[in-house]
Amino acid sequence: MSALKHIFNEIHYEMVRKIADGGMGVVYEAEQLGAGRFRKVVAVKLIREEYSAIEEFQRNFIGEARLVADLIHTNIVQTYHLGQVGGQYFMVMEYVRGVNLEQFIDRHRTVGRMVPIDIGAFIISRIARGLAYAHQKCDRESRHLNIVHRDIGPKNIMMAYEGDVKLTDFGIAKALDLMYNEEGKVIAGKDEYLSPEQANYAVTDSRADLFALGILLTEVLLGRNIFRAPERLQSRRNILTMSIPRFSTLRPEIDGRLEAIIQKALQRDRDKRYQTAFEMLNDLELYLYSDRYGPTNEKLGTYLKDLFGVIDPLPAPVGASAAAVAPASVEPVPAPPRVSLS
Numbered sequence: 001m002s003a004l005k006h007i008f009n010e011i012h013y014e015m016v017r018k019i020a021d022g023g024m025g026v027v028y029e030a031e032q033l034g035a036g037r038f039r040k041v042v043a044v045k046l047i048r049e050e051y052s053a054i055e056e057f058q059r060n061f062i063g064e065a066r067l068v069a070d071l072i073h074t075n076i077v078q079t080y081h082l083g084q085v086g087g088q089y090f091m092v093m094e095y096v097r098g099v100n101l102e103q104f105i106d107r108h109r110t111v112g113r114m115v116p117i118d119i120g121a122f123i124i125s126r127i128a129r130g131l132a133y134a135h136q137k138c139d140r141e142s143r144h145l146n147i148v149h150r151d152i153g154p155k156n157i158m159m160a161y162e163g164d165v166k167l168t169d170f171g172i173a174k175a176l177d178l179m180y181n182e183e184g185k186v187i188a189g190k191d192e193y194l195s196p197e198q199a200n201y202a203v204t205d206s207r208a209d210l211f212a213l214g215i216l217l218t219e220v221l222l223g224r225n226i227f228r229a230p231e232r233l234q235s236r237r238n239i240l241t242m243s244i245p246r247f248s249t250l251r252p253e254i255d256g257r258l259e260a261i262i263q264k265a266l267q268r269d270r271d272k273r274y275q276t277a278f279e280m281l282n283d284l285e286l287y288l289y290s291d292r293y294g295p296t297n298e299k300l301g302t303y304l305k306d307l308f309g310v311i312d313p314l315p316a317p318v319g320a321s322a323a324a325v326a327p328a329s330v331e332p333v334p335a336p337p338r339v340s341l342s
Contacts, residue, residue: 013044024051024061024171029095042080045091052088064171065091067147071137075130077158077168096168098161099308101154101220107307109223117253118288119303120220122295125284126165127157128213131277134167135206148174148204152212153193154219161310163301174204191235192228196268199236207270210280214265222250240268257287 012033020027025045032040051057065082072078081092099107101123108115134147149170156169172188189198193215195208219225226245227238244266248254254262261283267273274280288294304310 013042015044019043024048024057030092032092041095041097043093043095045093047089049088058089060171061089061091063175064173065089067145067173067175068170070139071134071170073130073133074164075126075166076134077166094166096158096160096164096166098159098164098304101157101159101216104159104304104307105154105220105223111307114223114251115220116303117221117258118295119300120217121258121284121288122300123157123159123165123220124213124217125281125288127152127167127216128210128277128281128284130167131206131209131213132281135209135277145175146205148206149209150174150188150198150204151190151193152209152216153190154216157216159300159304161301161304161308163297163299163304165297165300191232192225192239194236194239195270196240197270199239205270206277207273207275210265210274210277211267211270213277213280214262217262217265218247221247221254261287 014031014033016029016031018026019029025047028044028046030042030044032038032042034040047057047061062082065079068076068079069082077096078094079091080094083090083092104123105115131149131152134149137145137147139145147170149167151169151172152167156167158166158168160166174188189212191199193212195204195211197204197208215225215227227235227242229235229238244263246259247262248256248259261280264272264274264283265280274283
């Protein structure tokens, strides 16, 4: 381990620990080193070694990095750098010190609490805000990129202990000229968070992300995903055919205004669904702020610290961008490849 640290010190990164293992990437917590004792905590995402020689995975990894490089928004995890060493690509990304939405929901189950209605709606509104930006993004030639995330789920929503909410992992996103895409042949996304068009192998547009956002909103408020089934195929069938309940009958604190937002987000006919993330964001903010002083980043941060028993100054980081990791899953760094900044 000391030899490994020495190697990374020489190339201006000190790898601290592996914090995520999933998909086609492995994520490490690292410290970027600079002059005058400069140190910055970052996340380094490496393409898995077994995939690094497969052109399709390389293309997607490079495409993700190129796509998110210009997605600079407070509700999207930022990417700083794409590099390569020995044919293996890596990304240097913003490190989010906090928890993901899955951990947040699980914690409420553990302590026997429900997520407060306004806190849940606020979290989803911040993701809608990030999506509104991403969905409208154009390239440098002013061409609309037509970004569709296609993997909106609780593991890809990070919440910092300061209260910032950030969308991450555009690894299977669809965008103009950037991402490998075989819609119509394969299903991109997790079965219990698909839009009906994804579940039907149809070509998607940005409205697919809004159905998934509706699923997330109900999961936060109920503590469970109503479409999830033991069998993956049944989850997809539920997305396509299950009767959509009145959510106020499942949790009485869901009032008529919030019920209307949920029902519109979960319209299977995408022409009847929210047409843009901005429309959904606007309705959520009207619900949260039109007649009261609603939640803020600071209120969410205070709630998170209380929920997870975090005391400032914070101990070792437990959250990371581009992945979802519980603190207990942290492990020492195995010997990753040397990373060059050239």
